[in-house]
Amino acid sequence: MIKKKIRHIQRYRDIVYAFTKYGFGFVMKELGLLDLLSVPKRVFVEGNISLNSRTTGERIRLFLEDLGPTFVKIGQIASTRPDIIPDDILQELVKLQDQVSIFSFDEVKRILEQELADSLENSFAEFCETPLAAASIGQVHSAVLLTGERVAVKIQRPNIISVIETDLEILQDLARLAESRIDWVERYQIRTIVEELSRSLREELDYENEGRNAEKIDKQFRNDSKVHIPKVYWEYTTKKVLTMEFIDGVKLNEIDMLDQVGYDTKVLGEKVVNALFHQILIDGFFHGDPHPGNIVALPGQVIAFMDFGMVGRITSEMRSHIASFVIALMRKNTAEVVRTIISMGLVPDDVELKQLHADVDKLREKYIDVPFSQMSVGTAVNELFSVAYRHKIQIPTDLTILGKTLLTLEGTVEKLNHEISILAVAEPFGRQLLMERFKPKNVAEFAWSNFTEYGDILQEFPKTIKEFTSVMKKGKMQIEITTPEMDPVLKKLNRISNRLSFSIVLLAFSIILVGIIIGASLSGQTSILFSKIPLIEIGSGIAATMFLLLLYSIFKSGRF
Secondary structure, X not given: OHHHHHHOHHHHHHHHHHHHHOOOHHHHHHOOHHHHOOXXXXXXXXXXXXXXOOOHHHHHHHHHHHHOHHHHHHHHHHOOOOOOOOHHHHHHHOOOXXXXXXXXXXXXXXXXXXXXXXXXXXXXXXXXXXXXXXXXXXXXXXXXXXXXXXXXXXXXOOOHHHHHHHHHHHHHXXXXXXXXXXXXXXXXXXXXXXHHHHHHHHHHOOHHHHHHHHHXXXXXXXXXXXXXXXXXXXXXXXXXXXXXXXXXOEEOOOHHHHHHHOOOHHHHHHHHHHHXXXXXXXXXXXXXXXXXXXXXXXXXXXXXXXXXXXXXXOOHXXXXXXXXXXXXXXXXXXXXXXXXXXXXXXXXXXXXXXXXXXXXXXXXXXHOOXXXXXXXXXXXXXXXXXXXXXXXXOOOHHHHXXXXXXXXXXXXXXXXXXXXXXXXHHHHHHHXXXXXXXXXXHHHHHHHHXXXXXXXXXXXXXXXXXXXXXXXXXXXXXXXXXXXXXXXXXXXXXXXXXXXXXXXXXXXHHHXXXXXXHHHXXXXXXXXXXXXXXXXXXXXXXXXXXXXXXXXXXXXXXXO
């Protein structure tokens, strides 16, 4: 870590300075970095004083924007994690803006010619030097191919990969250091979260990956003329350059323009909802950021999606569970909601099921009087994720992306037409999935897959038993059982064993006494010990007393 600090010493200083500037210097102080990097103590003090009027969420947003592209993108990705980030901070993260300047056309030309291995003139008939848009990772220019097609060309910022990799390296180092020094950081698994966010950001840096995402979604709508996905021109696409069909329409965030052109915003909203739920519940591969700026209205009430850097994936099994969840949510059935969560396989063994039921029930009561048409499925899902987090239930990344997608979708549709109910549109998809689950063909396929799986288990069973007995023979088997519920049982067994021992002693004493009586009868003598002690009478008294005590304990227990 020291070598990395020396190599990136100035960037470390920038990050530590930003922490202190926005009122989080106490974290750097606990990590011992204030003294190590010689950050003036006045900055630590002034940073806290100057931002007293701002909320924690606002200070986090400003902190991320100040540190540039890497931190802005990490914040935007983190905004998809309502299961680990409080709502007030999430509300600020969704406001994150890329405060970046455009890079020069000379740089654009250099990168294009290097990536395409040809001159700009040999690749494009026209190329607009002024960018259409600029973001933290790249900027977009319009162009015309030699074959006449108008395209949008996204070019990655120069040296952005090395900048992001440096920042990610530092963040991972800070997370490791924090986990070793601060208890709550380890409890919240900050290092794992940083690694996950880093992985998502690296995927967005690969434009070829974005192109593949676009083509996958395009295949979902090949037979739907009302949904359009721009074509990818692979001969002009690399990891740093993405060339796609130019979409000339009205973005859904331009409400006034939609009205002027004459679009029916309600129809557009319903098409967006149908398209998204088709992706989520039917195909299991969906656009992860359907905000109004990423969806365009085209003539004929056609909608077109753009920007496929963030996508979500849902397995067929998970889609089935989501369908069950949608129906359970619609019916406000607490037990079914909890059963769906458990069937997803996300619940730890030590979860308090009674408390989980209580928390879900409390959430259900919140929505019990809300009309079906007014229910926010995105908010409900994300509140459920918050309940899951409290119970240490692990939520897969793709499910959290789904939650964020639903929230974004509702925001988009609300701006278009507030009468559209997301749940009302989603319900037929959920019912279709449930019907698909019980079709004879699907049931047979499910049974066969289970049969083959169980067949593999049975095939391996003799080998497993052999290995188990081998370990047992060698005396290497160690079993540790901790069962607090067994304590009362063990106490009862202990009492039973004591009574049994008492009974055996009484029986032995009685047998000895009977032997003495029989011996005395045969010899014709009274059994007097030392000529003064009546042994038989005393023994009989002791035996009678022991018998009475045994009877008393049995009657007292209430069991015979």
